[in-house]
Amino acid sequence: MKENIRFINTFCLVYVIYISTLFRRQLLSIRFCPGFKQYDMECESHLKCNAAEKTLFIVNGYTIKECSQCGHRYTKIDDLKNHLIEVYSDEYFFEGKAGYPDYLAEKELLIKAGNRYAKIISNYMTPGKLLDVGCAAGFIMKGFEDKGWECEGIEPNLTMVSYGRNVMNMNIFSGSLEEYKYTSKYDLICLIEVIGHFYDLKKATLNILNLLNDDGYVLVESWNMKSFAAKVLGKRWHEYSPPSVLNWFSDNTLTHLFENIGLKMVAKGYPQKKINMEHALSLLEEKLPEFGFKKKLFKITSALAGRLTVIYPLHDLNWYLFKKTPSGITA
Numbered sequence: 001m002k003e004n005i006r007f008i009n010t011f012c013l014v015y016v017i018y019i020s021t022l023f024r025r026q027l028l029s030i031r032f033c034p035g036f037k038q039y040d041m042e043c044e045s046h047l048k049c050n051a052a053e054k055t056l057f058i059v060n061g062y063t064i065k066e067c068s069q070c071g072h073r074y075t076k077i078d079d080l081k082n083h084l085i086e087v088y089s090d091e092y093f094f095e096g097k098a099g100y101p102d103y104l105a106e107k108e109l110l111i112k113a114g115n116r117y118a119k120i121i122s123n124y125m126t127p128g129k130l131l132d133v134g135c136a137a138g139f140i141m142k143g144f145e146d147k148g149w150e151c152e153g154i155e156p157n158l159t160m161v162s163y164g165r166n167v168m169n170m171n172i173f174s175g176s177l178e179e180y181k182y183t184s185k186y187d188l189i190c191l192i193e194v195i196g197h198f199y200d201l202k203k204a205t206l207n208i209l210n211l212l213n214d215d216g217y218v219l220v221e222s223w224n225m226k227s228f229a230a231k232v233l234g235k236r237w238h239e240y241s242p243p244s245v246l247n248w249f250s251d252n253t254l255t256h257l258f259e260n261i262g263l264k265m266v267a268k269g270y271p272q273k274k275i276n277m278e279h280a281l282s283l284l285e286e287k288l289p290e291f292g293f294k295k296k297l298f299k300i301t302s303a304l305a306g307r308l309t310v311i312y313p314l315h316d317l318n319w320y321l322f323k324k325t326p327s328g329i330t331a
């Protein structure tokens with residue numbers, strides 16, 4: 001009998017501690033992260049939680065920080081004026097490293113990726129007007145257009161804009177979302193591997209909100225900084241590649257970012273991403289430490305297998321679909 005009472009007492013004590021921990025966490029999230037409730041209170045490049053920032057590590061000379069309240073990771077750049085021209089030069093699309101060894105070589109793969117996303121989206125809405133942010137040469141838009149969407153894009157690189165307009169016959173604005181002067185609204189805005197690249201996250205997300213029709217959707221494909229691959233690789237994770245990438249997200253921080261401006265997540269999943277070996281090898285070469293025959297090894301491997309298509313193996317990329325709600329802020 002005594003043993004039973006002792007067991008019940010211990011159980012109650014553990015239960016009380018568990019419940020208080022949960023309750024405390026809930027209180028902390030409300031009390032210390034006002035940025036989620038009031039958009040104007042941002043941490044450095046995101047939600048301004050008035051929190052101390054933690055320095056995580058330095059990559060390419062850029063300090064990657066984490067807001068100790070909301071967990072958002074970011075870095076800052078000094079030269080905003082030349083940022084787009086310098087980062088999204090032709091080198092980014094044709095010379096590998098953190099960019100692409102040959103972006104145009106992935107044309108068919110990207111059109112099919114657009115087809116796949118259009119099929120997923122068809123479960124939620126009928127085709128309408130779409131804006132693809134960071135559309136490059138318009139390949140993903142082409143995949144949507146095939147399925148009945150009316151598409152427009154935004155792209156900073158002039159070579160890509162020119163190819164998209166002249167070869168793909170797409171309507172593309174040259175520049176960034178942050179500086180986009182919009183004249184119309186959209187039913188769907190696509191941010192395919194682009195949200196980490198915004199140099200002004202607040203301006204970009206507010207523009208998204210204002211560009212969306214009521215009941216509009218945002219499709220986001222984004223790298224997950226809390227994925228197994230990202231945790232294991234640490235600072236060598238391929239997405240820690242400033243200055244092209246400036247913000248890093250997890251499921252939670254991305255969801256909070258959109259909830260904060262009045263969009264709710266309605267679906268998420270893993271994209272069936274396919275890339276050619278040349279691109280995969282280029283990312284790997286960029287992140288591996290130097291060794292004697294590294295350049296030669298990658299050159300030979302790329303020559304032998306560069307055109308092969310592989311399914312991207314790391315589970316560190318997700319897609320999310322957000323829907324605008326009546327509480328969405330409009331500026």
Ligand SMILES: [Zn+2]
Pocket residue numbers: 035042043046047048049051067068069070071072
């Ligand atoms: Zn924060």
